[in-house]
Amino acid sequence: MGLLRETEMQESLKDSPHHTHMKNDRAIDVEVHFRTSSGNYNPFATRQLLKYLDWEILNSVEVPEGFCAHSMKFALAMQLSHIYRHFIGGGVGLRQIVDYYVLLRHSSESERRELMANLNRFGLRKIAGALMWLLRESFGLDESLMLCKPDEFRGRWLLREILQGGNFGRHVGGGRLKWLYWWLGKRKKSLSYWRFDLAETFWAEVDYWKVFVENTSTRIRLRKISLRDVKF
Structure with missing residues (x-):
């Protein structure tokens, strides 16, 4: 990742456990993989x-x-x-x-x-x-x-x-839908997967709240509670 940053490409917020999105000065979005997979949530x-x-x-x-x-x-x-x-x-x-x-x-x-x-x-x-x-x-x-x-x-x-x-x-x-109703619907659906795989559903929810907390500074900077419509 350090070598990529030396190319003066701007790192976006659309990260995952195995890749990141970076943009050059012409705003070309490049998906760079640095791990073999995101794996499961567990x-x-x-x-x-x-x-x-x-x-x-x-x-x-x-x-x-x-x-x-x-x-x-x-x-x-x-x-x-x-x-x-x-x-x-x-x-x-x-x-x-x-x-x-x-x-x-x-x-x-x-x-x-x-x-x-x-x-x-x-x-x-x-x-x-x-x-x-x-x-x-x-x-x-x-x-x-x-x-x-x-x-x-x-x-x-x-x-x-x-x-x-x-x-x-x-x-x-x-x-x-207003963001609150949309958000509640998403959380309800996510939790419903417990019948499919209880362990995976639990860890997916843990991952969601981890990312939610990590994005607190972004919400403060953008003065938005919901980042649903924000394009990074």
Whole structure:
């Protein structure tokens, strides 16, 4: 990060645990990744996942197009975690589901088995079950390509969220509500995920309030309680 700041690019406030947005003097937004993944919200599962990804990314290979591509093992674990974080954190889109279907179709049995053996350790068992059900019902995924037993309850939940909200929940109504009603609705929805995964919901809420407190100085500077419509 220090090297990036030496380029005189302006760092924005749109940070995440694994990337930051920076702008040059022409206001071109560049998303710079400095970690292999944001992981899950559960810090204990994330620690195990990132340890695996940090090791597996060393197996990246250079492709003819002139850049390095990570391994299939890396992609299977990282993308599943990415889908989960989007789902719990605001909304997941159909595009990400299609991407994972393609990954499974191109993966080997040994690559899938390695992730299958680590689903619980990485905190991904519940989202994997939901995704396997969705891919079977919507894409006809063969059982031989599945990572675990399909979970119909969570799978229907995942499908409903995709159809209603899409990526980051952009298609969910309520954009014109006053900020207080909008905020209460968001908090209610976030807490409702406890039936999907209690531990992940708890840590997602902890993460929300951590970020909320960290943005206090920004609220004071902008003289705004809600940062919903602020573009950084």
